[in-house]
Amino acid sequence: MAQQAQEKYEDSYLYKIRHSAAHVMAQAVLEIFPDGKPTIGPPVENGFYYDFDLPRNLTPEDLEQIEKRMRQIVQGKHDFKKTVISAEEAKKIFVDQPYKLELIEGLEKGGLDEYGNPLNEKPEISIYQQDTFTDVCRGPHVANTKEIKPDAFKLMSVAGAYWRGDENNKQLQRLYGTAWENKKQLEEYLHQLEEAKKRDHRKLGKELEIFTFDEEVGPGLPLWLPNGGIVIEELERLAKETEEQAGYLRVKTPSVTKEDLLLRSGHLPYYAESMYPPMELEGVKYYAKPMNCPMHHKIFGSKGRSYRDLPIRLAEYGLCYRYEKSGELFGLMRVRSMQMNDAHIYVAEDQFEKEFLGVTDLYLKYFSLFGIEKYVMRFSKHGKSGLGKKYVDNERLWIKTEEMVRRAMINGNIPFVEVEDEAAFYGPKIDVQIWSAIGREFTLATNQVDFAQPARFDLKFTNRDGHDEMPLCIHRAPLSTHERMIGFLLEHYAGAFPVWLSPEQARVISITDEQNEYAESIARELRANGIRASADVSSQRMNAKIRNAQVMKIPYMIVVGKNEMEAGQVSLRVRDGSQQNGFALGEFIAKAKDRISRRTAEL
């Protein structure tokens, strides 16, 4: 999570500790499995891992034993010794270590790093030794194992991981650990993990009755409960208002489509494996639609278009279905049915930059609305080796459109990072990476250029000279999908939504039965004013009613007892625990309506 600012992680002391802890772990593992083959073991965020090829699978008991042995090793106070050697010498040392030999060859010949990625220059080969363990490694390490405190590291989990990240390669066993400078830091980190669990959207979604999954319905197919339905409605209202002002037009398209459409769009050959299999009707194959774009292209093409009509912005909260592999599903973040905040913008080439930046503006507006402060714009480009496979085979247009995106981002003064080989098959894109409050990173908004589909669909408009011209298409989804967005918002707000998004905005609480009718009448008046409210007239004590409302994170509690009823007033308790007595109802209504209409996080 939080690394010290400024200093690069690779240069930090913590990095050395973790890197060294990985070597100590490898020593411990190889003592238990002398025939095991070590591969690589780098530091990662918050810790380190080491991948092994072992004769059997590790058990939780093994982890305990390994951790115990690691404590003994570090307390042996062994120096880390670095030696620079030639490739020949290295190969002799690691003669019976196939993975190490492959690494050495990579370093020697191609200049490949430990992940198999190309390096700029041919690196020197060095080995590090501590106690009985020797590893090919560029370092750096701490000077002595005593710097790894026996009470400041912990083995976390074991998982499968493919050699060099390629699922066609052998699956190795990856052992994850966390390591810190001292015991206090470790405890803080473990505490942070506990806190993070409380904000997990899966837990909050259940507690706040936002969504549920049912085995019988199917994995990755969320059922939105009434409270979730409200959040969805509010997000759609936000999108609709925003898009109306930005000149978008709303369309609606069906959930299934003939095979022909997806063949034409080019999706089928690329993504057949991650789509629901087809259903056959009257000899024709139909698919659940995995995205909306082909249908929007059809709408664009449904009549003649003039340059005067452009840009044309077609928006739809379309429900799409994708067959995500079972192991990839994750709460609401990765699902098989999703409602996308989708739109396709058709532009002439000279309109591209303005429209592209217009979309980026939209993100930034939304980010500020949701208080998202940390984000990174990732400019994803094609990879040359994927042309004709992962990517449409037209290098000239790739280079051209990538330059257009780069120029737009620079002219728009928007910071971004360039990433090779992560584009969509039809063009370069900007993905926005953000971090939830529990430090989970994922991609929300996306903004993609498409030069391929307009050609495949033969899209055209009549230009100023009376000739046909092909538009470019911008795919965009600033609010991502309802699923991912709401999952994110749950974590981000820890379930305490701003008033406008709260499923229940106010709960009226009567102190005794005498006030039940008064409470009901207040709730009715609130609802008449567009505030989502209910009255709790159950037989519970006031304290219990308040607790229930707090647990559901309802922003406003209107408490009414004898005094309030006689004075025709209310007592306001806010979710943050503050309270104000002798409130006129009209005053509260004005306050709530103000918060709602401004969509502010303020209570």
Next chain:
RNA sequence: GCCGACGUAGCUCAAUCGGCAGAGCGCCCGCCUUGUAAGCGGGCGGUUACGAGUUCGAUUCUCGUCGUCGGCUCCA
């Protein structure tokens, strides 16, 4: 899909060595009439995910299926 762990009431969890499946919350009924985070009593609620196997006997051991979780891979 792959590796590993897990699956007990609506929810959160317990159940010794293989020996009658339990608690709190929620829900229903009753009592209490209450002043800013849980008032009291009673009741209902279970094919221990599903299916086989071992056993006199399986929540417990074995196998398979389904689902969830931690990762890997993937994400138009």
